[in-house]
Amino acid sequence: MEKKYIIILIILGIVSVNYAQTTINEFQGRTSAEIIFKPIKKLSLSFSPELRFDEDFSIDNYHFQLQADYKFSKVFKAGVRYRFVVNPRDVKDTEYASRYGVFLKFKKEFNDFSPFLRLSYTNDADEDFKTERSNYLRYKIGVQYDIPKCKITPAIGLEAFQELSGDGLYKMRYFAGADYKINKKNSIGLDYKFDYYRTSYYNKHIVNLTYKFKF
Incomplete structure (x- = not known):
């Protein structure tokens, strides 16, 4: 029995090493600014320029x-x-490229926690010209935590990308980050995203820095 366990462990080790060698891990940096304007009470308009960087920090x-x-x-x-x-x-x-989307979002506060759920329809999966164009349903769920007497608001969650014309679930995105409220109009955010592609040996690691300004 001990020999069987040893053989199983060896096989699992070989498989895990082989997987690590064949899986491509790409790293990307992003920086963006978001300018938010509210012409009326319930309507919000925003403009967001963004730069995305390669692993060598070139644009x-x-x-x-x-x-x-x-x-x-x-x-x-x-x-x-x-x-x-x-x-x-x-x-x-x-x-x-021109990309568009529509979404519906639910968010409810429970004491200091704010769970949220967003359903989106888009013509992209947040890719950088590396896949064929398609249409997606994106399911995003997460929770924010408003730390009492603190300007930092952390959040965690995940997002599923379902390709409508393909084989179903295209990729999963796991994220964690936090916003820091400088004052009523200004804030900055830092987050990390991990994209796991279900149909290929490919992962993407994204670090994003955002500045927000509200009129």
């Missing part, structure tokens, strides 16, 4: 996003977004 592509959302109850809001993407390349012509 990968640019994103410019416009978003509008309307809070039609205490716990529900709906919105639309449009994103214009520029992918500069040294050898080939620059690539351009």
Whole structure:
């Protein structure tokens, strides 16, 4: 029996080493700013420029996003977004893409905790010109924690990307981060995202720094 256990452990070790060697792990940095304007009480408009960097910290592509959302109850809001993407390349012509999405979000406060759920329909999976264009349903769930007498608000959660014209679940995204409220109008956020692709040996690690300004 001991020999059988030893053989099983050896096989599992070989499989895990082989998986680690064949899985590609990509690292990406992102920095963005979000300018938020509320023309009326329940309507919010925002403009968000974003830079994405390769592993060697060179600029990968640019994103410019416009978003509008309307809070039609205490716990529900709906919105639309449009994103214009520029992918500069040294050898080939620059690539351009238009990406859009609509979403419905639920958020409810329970003491210092704020769980949320968001359902989105988009024509992209937050990719950088590396996959064929398709349509996705994105299911995002998480929770924020408002630390008493503290300006830091941490959050954790996950998001599933379901490809409508493909083989179902495309990838999973796990995230954790925190916002720091400088004052009523200014805040900064730092978060980490881990993208796990279910149909290929490929993972992506994303570190994102965001600055928010509210009029």
